[in-house]
Amino acid sequence: MxxxxxxxxxxxxxxKRALFFGYIFLFVALAxxxxxLSNTVGLTWVRILDFALIYAxxxxxxxxxxxxxxxxxxxxxxxxxxxxxTWALLASPQFDLHLPFWAILPxxxxxxxxxxxxxxxxxxxxxxxxxxxxxLGFGEIIRIFLNNLDHPINVTNGPIGINKIDPISIGGADLxxxxxxxxxxxxxxxxxxxxLLTLLFMTVVIxxxxxxxxxxxxxxxxxxxELAAQxxxxxxxxxxxxxxxxxxxxxxxxxxxxxxxxxxxxPESFGLLESIxxxxxxxxxxxxxxxxxxxxxILLTVLPEILRSTASPIQSTLFGDVYIDPExxxxxxxxxxxxxxxxxxxxxxxxSPKRRTSVDPDIxxx
Amino acid sequence: xxxxxQQILNGLVLGSVYALVALGYTMVxxxxxxxxxxxxxxxMIGAMIALAVVSILLSAFPEMHPLLTILLAGVSAILVCxxxxxxxxxxxxxxxxxxxxxxxxxxxxxxxILLQNIAMIIWGRKYKTVPQIFPTETFELFGASITSVQxxxxxxxxxxxxxxxxxxxxTKLGRAMxxxxxxxxxxxxxxxxxxxxxxxxxxxxAGLAAVAGILIAGNYSVVHYSMxxxxxxxxxxxxxxxxxxxxxxxVLGGLLLGLIESIGAxxxxxxxxxxxxxxxxxxxxxxxxxxxxxxxxxxxMGERVSERA
Amino acid sequence: xxxxxxxxxxKNFGGIQALNDVSLTIxxxxxxxxxxxxxxxxxxxxxxxxxxxxxxxxxIKFGTRSIVGRKxxxxxxxxxxxxxxxxxxxxxxxxxxxxxxxxxxxTSTGSFGAIFNTKSARLEEKMIQIQSMKWxxxxxxxxxxxxxxxxxxxxxxxxxxxxxxxATRPKxxxxxxxxxxxxxxxxxxxxxxxxxxxxxxxxxLLIEHDVKLIMNLCDRVAxxxxxxxxxxxxxxxxxxxxxxxxxxxxxxxx
Numbered sequence: 001m002x003x004x005x006x007x008x009x010x011x012x013x014x015x016k017r018a019l020f021f022g023y024i025f026l027f028v029a030l031a032x033x034x035x036x037l038s039n040t041v042g043l044t045w046v047r048i049l050d051f052a053l054i055y056a057x058x059x060x061x062x063x064x065x066x067x068x069x070x071x072x073x074x075x076x077x078x079x080x081x082x083x084x085x086t087w088a089l090l091a092s093p094q095f096d097l098h099l100p101f102w103a104i105l106p107x108x109x110x111x112x113x114x115x116x117x118x119x120x121x122x123x124x125x126x127x128x129x130x131x132x133x134x135x136l137g138f139g140e141i142i143r144i145f146l147n148n149l150d151h152p153i154n155v156t157n158g159p160i161g162i163n164k165i166d167p168i169s170i171g172g173a174d175l176x177x178x179x180x181x182x183x184x185x186x187x188x189x190x191x192x193x194x195x196l197l198t199l200l201f202m203t204v205v206i207x208x209x210x211x212x213x214x215x216x217x218x219x220x221x222x223x224x225x226e227l228a229a230q231x232x233x234x235x236x237x238x239x240x241x242x243x244x245x246x247x248x249x250x251x252x253x254x255x256x257x258x259x260x261x262x263x264x265x266x267p268e269s270f271g272l273l274e275s276i277x278x279x280x281x282x283x284x285x286x287x288x289x290x291x292x293x294x295x296x297x298i299l300l301t302v303l304p305e306i307l308r309s310t311a312s313p314i315q316s317t318l319f320g321d322v323y324i325d326p327e328x329x330x331x332x333x334x335x336x337x338x339x340x341x342x343x344x345x346x347x348x349x350x351x352s353p354k355r356r357t358s359v360d361p362d363i364x365x366x
Numbered sequence: 367x368x369x370x371x372q373q374i375l376n377g378l379v380l381g382s383v384y385a386l387v388a389l390g391y392t393m394v395x396x397x398x399x400x401x402x403x404x405x406x407x408x409x410m411i412g413a414m415i416a417l418a419v420v421s422i423l424l425s426a427f428p429e430m431h432p433l434l435t436i437l438l439a440g441v442s443a444i445l446v447c448x449x450x451x452x453x454x455x456x457x458x459x460x461x462x463x464x465x466x467x468x469x470x471x472x473x474x475x476x477x478x479i480l481l482q483n484i485a486m487i488i489w490g491r492k493y494k495t496v497p498q499i500f501p502t503e504t505f506e507l508f509g510a511s512i513t514s515v516q517x518x519x520x521x522x523x524x525x526x527x528x529x530x531x532x533x534x535x536x537t538k539l540g541r542a543m544x545x546x547x548x549x550x551x552x553x554x555x556x557x558x559x560x561x562x563x564x565x566x567x568x569x570x571x572a573g574l575a576a577v578a579g580i581l582i583a584g585n586y587s588v589v590h591y592s593m594x595x596x597x598x599x600x601x602x603x604x605x606x607x608x609x610x611x612x613x614x615x616x617v618l619g620g621l622l623l624g625l626i627e628s629i630g631a632x633x634x635x636x637x638x639x640x641x642x643x644x645x646x647x648x649x650x651x652x653x654x655x656x657x658x659x660x661x662x663x664x665x666x667m668g669e670r671v672s673e674r675a
Numbered sequence: 676x677x678x679x680x681x682x683x684x685x686k687n688f689g690g691i692q693a694l695n696d697v698s699l700t701i702x703x704x705x706x707x708x709x710x711x712x713x714x715x716x717x718x719x720x721x722x723x724x725x726x727x728x729x730x731x732x733x734x735i736k737f738g739t740r741s742i743v744g745r746k747x748x749x750x751x752x753x754x755x756x757x758x759x760x761x762x763x764x765x766x767x768x769x770x771x772x773x774x775x776x777x778x779x780x781x782t783s784t785g786s787f788g789a790i791f792n793t794k795s796a797r798l799e800e801k802m803i804q805i806q807s808m809k810w811x812x813x814x815x816x817x818x819x820x821x822x823x824x825x826x827x828x829x830x831x832x833x834x835x836x837x838x839x840x841x842a843t844r845p846k847x848x849x850x851x852x853x854x855x856x857x858x859x860x861x862x863x864x865x866x867x868x869x870x871x872x873x874x875x876x877x878x879x880l881l882i883e884h885d886v887k888l889i890m891n892l893c894d895r896v897a898x899x900x901x902x903x904x905x906x907x908x909x910x911x912x913x914x915x916x917x918x919x920x921x922x923x924x925x926x927x928x929x
Binding site for chain 2 (some may be wrong): 122123125126128129130133134136137138140141144145147148272276283324325331332336337338339342
């Protein structure tokens with residue numbers, strides 16, 4: 001059965017015309033998906049899809065650090081927080097600043113990348129689990145500061161968080177409102193879906209290109225054997241910092257988009273558990289494999305939501321009462337999934353296939 | 367009342383609990399090179415079990431002597447935690463002993479999440495108050511006040527730590543443990559049942575964790591399903607500070623971290639001109655952790671190098 | 676003409692003198708052998724040269740520049756490539772990719788070029804591929820290009836390590852026991868390969884246990900014993916040196 005599927009997949013990807021129609025189909029499916037959802041299961045699911053796309057971007061960023069360069073970062077959510085708070089501070093009534101999104105997005109990405117380098121630099125000599133613990137410490141420190149920087153000078157508004165954050169607006173059109181275009185009405189969730197999908201697509205392209213490039217090979221080499229990588233003339237310090245910076249940058253962008261979509265940020269969204277959740281997306285999907293991570297992110301955002309909406313009704317029909325709070329059940333399954341995947345399928349659900357031809361057939365003829 | 371003396375005293379009380387938990391981290395790390403992330407949750411489970419037993423005993427036998435109540439609660443908590451640690455090692459760590467090092471770390475995180483949420487499902491989301499079994503008395507000591515509970519904490523910790531050091535350094539079991547931590551392979555060749563020693567190490571650490579859980583519940587009079595995680599991280603910091611893998615170091619590191627936190631939180635306001643307040647207490651542990659790992663990864667008494675990646 | 680010059684190298688490990696005042700010179704175009712009993716300090720010297728260890732004192736001159744205190748990647752960039760005693764390949768990358776990593780220092784595409792897939796990035800990538808295939812062909816494992824490194828046979832893994840080192844375009848290739856674990860045929864092929872490498876203008880530093888290989892292959896040989904250089908000369912004279920024979924008690928040299 002497995003071989004049959006593999007053969008079919010190989011035949012499919014080997015056939016240029018089939019592949020072309022496949023892409024067309026995928027494009028159309030992704031384009032109509034939000035309308036399909038909003039007309040069947042409701043608008044909430046379009047919003048959930050939006051968050052899934054943001055998480056996917058976040059997970060792809062972490063994948064650069066953990067999957068490519070092999071640096072286990074348990075404080076990754078800090079960069080998400082930096083991005084989110086940068087957006088919140090520059091586009092909200094907090095300081096009465098309202099910069100446009102095209103200015104904030106690069107600023108947020110830059111801030112996050114800067115933090116990536118700052119927090120990455122002291123950890124360069126550490127490896128494995130020590131690195132994990134130190135990054136975890138950094139993550140917590142950032143959260144504690146966000147929680148307490150409301151006095152003596154009020155910067156972050158403390159545990160209450162920052163409210164009324166500006167949404168993305170293009171040409172004065174607020175993207176969270178409902179708009180009419182060509183007779184179709186797009187709600188805010190719909191519009192955001194297309195914006196996020198476009199950005200995610202760009203992220204995927206960037207990640208795939210990076211992986212296949214000289215830089216990506218240097219990351220993988222460090223992951224496989226740091227000493228041998230140095231012996232090949234790779235400046236491991238710079239290459240690791242680059243991984244931290246680029247990974248953090250995607251985290252920062254995702255954070256900014258999260259802030260603008262939600263309209264509200266508070267330190268609660270950036271705890272250790274969130275870091276672990278993003279790590280799970282990477283591990284569960286397939287560390288180092290861009291599409292696997294994408295799958296992991298979508299599964300881990302959407303499945304818990306399905307669980308949340310079905311756990312209570314199922315329990316009440318089966319046992320006549322709700323015994324287990326769906327949130328606890330979600331986390332329970334989460335922990336269980338982590339353990340089981342490590343025990344049974346440590347490479348993840350969709351691991352990186354053996355990269356087949358790095359050899360271009362045209363060159364081979366020379 | 368002398369504030370400085372009071373902070374030192376509070377620091378020592380806090381520190382002896384950290385030390386008890388840190389011993390569990392350091393023993394496991396010494397033998398397996400594994401950060402047992404779930405250790406903090408074992409502390410929490412210990413506290414929860416003890417509280418449950420105390421509540422049952424109090425309602426069923428209100429006339430029972432308080433010491434007996436405590437003793438029964440303690441013994442049941444220790445037994446449950448030992449069984450739990452045995453299972454964790456057996457099911458989640460042992461199959462991964464030869465896997466890449468990230469794998470057991472990730473299962474450890476998984477177990478931590480699992481235990482927290484099981485505890486939340488059983489005991490609920492709210493903080494639970496610990497009933498007062500003994501009447502608390504307060505004494506004056508060097509200008510600081512100390513409660514009978516705090517005296518109890520320091521005494522019990524001291525006794526347990528001494529006991530552990532005696533076991534590790536002067537018994538046959540201890541020798542086997544030390545041999546295993548030097549080299550599992552060679553220890554196995556010398557006829558030591560390595561798997562058994564590893565299980566015993568986990569269980570001893572869990573026993574100490576259970577006691578630490580009870581002590582901390584007694585000190586703060588509340589327990590919560592999430593109390594273990596931060597405590598675990600801090601105890602791990604203590605172990606690293608003292609030199610991970612070194613038992614004496616764990617005790618020293620625990621006491622030191624307790625003092626740093628307590629004195630730091632008391633004086634940070636004055637030090638930063640009121641800019642940072644005592645809310646930043648939790649930052650100290652992380653700053654210590656990062657500084658130690660980055661600048662002196664072997665800790666104060668450590669012999670091991672950190673580069674066991 | 677000297678290519679690598681070591682003068683008065685000392686290295687202590689917690690009171691144990693691993694290297695004691697070692698001086699030696701490797702000339703351009705030479706195959707230079709380094710032998711000695713187990714624990715004589717061969718690999719330590721190797722690690723000092725390649726920047727893994729910092730010598731306590733002493734000088735290392737490569738060409739005209741001093742390379743003491745350089746990090747391993749700087750030494751590699753300067754033109755000394757190495758292999759490892761216990762093979763250290765990038766196991767989960769393909770054979771081809773392993774060699775492509777070797778070309779890192781001599782290429783320059785950064786993250787910008789990679790992300791925007793610029794013309795120069797594409798050209799460089801193509802060049803890297805062509806060169807890498809050339810190196811695989813050079814050591815004779817081109818047909819394995821798409822295999823994962825961990826799936827190669829032992830002898831081929833050794834070859835891949837050499838190809839990867841050559842891809843850094845070194846002036847000096849340092850091989851740490853390349854024949855360890857090889858059978859006679861494989862050793863013979865290795866010998867031919869090393870000779871080709873020298874003919875193509877790369878000097879070779881060779882640590883080996885296989886004394887026969889050293890004696891047949893090297894232009895000059897140095898002998899280390901207890902961290903000291905006790906002899907350095909052409910193989911014939913080293914073989915008959917009484918100090919060398921003394922060092923190899925029980926095992927006379929062939």
